[in-house]
Amino acid sequence: MPQEDKTATVRDERYDPQRVESKWFERWQQDTSLYAAEPASTKPKYYVLEMLPYPSGALHMGHVRNYSIGDALARYMWMNGYNVLHPMGWDSFGLPAENAAIAHNTPPREWTQRNIANMKAQMKRLGFAYDWSREVTTCLPEYYRWNQWFFLKLYERGLAYRKKSKVNWCPKCATVLANEQVAGGFCWRHEDTLVEQRDLEQWFLRITNYAEELLRDLDKLEGWPDKVRTMQRNWIGRSEGTLVDFDLGGTVGPAGSTITVFTTRVDTIYGATSVQLAPEHPLVADFTANNPELRAKVDQLKAEQRKAKEAGDIGEIEKHGVFTGRYAKNPYNGEPLPIWVANYIVMDYGTGAIMSVPAHDERDYEFAKKYGLPIRVVIVPSSSDPEETVAEPQLPFTTYDGMVVNSDEFSGLDCVDAIRKMSEHAEKKGFGKATVTYRLKDWGISRQRYWGTPIPMLYCEKDGIVPVPEKELPVILPENVDITLTGGSPLGRVPEFVNATCPKCGGPARRETDTMDTFVDSSWYFYRYADARNDQAPFDSNVVGYWFPIDQYIGGVEHAILHLIYSRFWTKFMRDMGLVRNDEPVERLFTQGMVIKDGAKMSKSLGNVVTPDEMVARYGADAARLYSLFAAPPDRDLDWQDSGIEGIHRFLGRVYRLVSKHSTRMAKNTARSVWEERLTIVGAPGLERDVQRKLFQTVRRVTEDFKGRWHFNTSIAANMELVNQLYLALEHEVGEGVTLEVESGPPLPTLDPEFSRGVFAYLVLLLAPFAPYLAHELWEMLGEKDNLLRAPWPKYDPALAKEEEIEIPVQVNGKVRGRIVVPADADDGFVRDRVADDEKVRAAIAGKQVVKVIIVPGKLVSIVVR
């Protein structure tokens, strides 16, 4: 800092984020290998990942928050000597590109590329430390060819199959949705749009093959939030039960001659007094074929169920049913049971048919009461005293804690035993078996849209379904496709694409025109980062073996059952084909809260949006990042307040002025080992000791926040406290009326130059993960030559962080009545003496009898008197 140039000095001492940040931005632009992970290293590896964004056009504050957390962690791990992999990419296939294309007449690829360029520039301006040499863009053939390759592998293994079935159709998306993409009957992208059911031929992935393992391994994911694990558990929805065939006594129609019922309580089957079918059950069509009256009633029930489902309250539907006039035989006792159709029985769970046991099921009880069906008790409470006559239980009696009665040879068994024995019985007799059902269904991945990975399959009149040979991959997504027309897959209107040659017979074949769900792209993208430029394989197994599993994954909880369950499935499939060795992709998962403003999620329609660009322009990237970490703990929702970032801006200015003022008065050109040793001196004098203690306390707090709870808001608060104390400490030495702002005047208070340098260097190191621009600027100002990014994280000596003397409160009968000052390690006897000396305490206990004295070392003294 040139002393003779007054104006320069003045300008330099004012914190100007634009000046500081543009300087470092330029430097960082020059060095493309700055944040590159080392391919092989003796250092321990650390893979930190934030969920890749959809390139919608611009980053929003939610992104900034997500990436600020990840970036702070990445920088912290670098400073702790890890070989860090911190990549970024683009989830760049998907509907918005098509919709934008239709709205603005821009091809999806152009729109997407423009958005990527803009968002990448924003990320760089925000100073996120990504290894851009590993950038993954899912809409490029070099990426999606491996989607196609994986699809062929799945097909080879029977894990991809084609089937006609009822599928979810979103009229706004004009495409099919997976079950996971339907929320309460509505489209996950259009919360006001009801999903319709359509019969379509679709490609499915057999995720249900892994249902059991996906469920079981949740227990191993101890680094995941319980909330997410619970959501996945619920989604998989494992249920043990028994399938039982009820005979109709002859074929009714195409749907056959038996009703298969799923029940978790086969032990209650002797209490069944009817069979209930879902209105959509195939047999119902047979029953109503020649019975218009019944059909009308069934249609009514169907409509009621549909309405309730659409309203999202199928749980509260008023139960209605109609007797079909038919009977089915209970195979256990040969009893004919009336068959009903009921509006509360849904086709998409179990078999769509139940046995109704009013005595032991609340719903059946309610239904039976309403329609006057018989109620027969077959389970009674287990009695501890066998002599006692078993009382009639309060109905419905639904617990497993009971004993079976009135059930032939099964009478006398307890419920759990009975379920097992009765299932075995069914299997032996050939009318049923124990089974496990899941709520999880196979993953439908066909999409009738343009902007996605073409499914590499062919349809030949002679050879049927034929996969595209591996060597012909990728099947390139054609350009210049008219996507403005609706109805059917856009690719179907491109003859050059559709018309192909059958690789088996050489005859004409038709190409599959549906594209893949974009969740395919994101199911394995993080493996590609490990070996992003491989053109022989999706990745090299050994390279992936080094980096995986991901040590820390950070993203929004909204992907709890979509992306995160698909990714787990994909990993297990790749493991089974020998491509990866890990069972799970992610070791630790962190779900950050949303950014809200004025009590609502930021959205254009509410007009409460704050953009990163505005914030960067006004306060700089550091302030925007720091505020997004400071305003709330990362796992909670963040309430954005414009005035809050002002405070952060002020804080950064305070740090800047403090360091720049004192940088001229501290030691230069000394090695870290020198000032670090001076910093850790034992027996430092007054002011120095106060600063030293606070410094090491701060190092401890920030370090522990990184290791533990990730409450960066308190880490940053700790840094603020340190800065506040430095201001006061340095001010204090000068005396009254002299402030640090004075341009000329008496010399500022000086700490030992080496010590001083150490203090400020540590402060800068502590801020480096959160505010990299300012930290780099100050690091350089201090004359440090090492790369701050790899500079060792500060250490703390617990002994030096310790207070010598502490003030502890003295309570009398639970009220604070006095305070004593004692050495931090004072023993009980010493404390007792001090308490006895204290005037206020003496007054409080005067004339009373001391019953008990509790001394909590270092915390408080509690005296009980009577």
Next chain:
RNA sequence: GCGAAAGUGGCGGAAUUGGCAGACGCACCAGACUUAGGAUCUGGCGGGGAAACCCAUGGGGGUUCGAGUCCCCCCUUUCGCACCA
């Protein structure tokens, strides 16, 4: 209906294992420096009271020398699941 999380000053939030409630920041008030201040520095800032003190962590009970923290009941908000047979 079931399950989970949360409820603390005017606001965002601290208080990690039961031990001084309100760290840090915002807003506000006062002072300093100033031609000026929307810059900067310093101080104040839960409520009541002149004070001693008293009251206060959604409400009500309890355990304890001591409860924001543990237990029971209730209220509110958010999220997840929902006739799952």
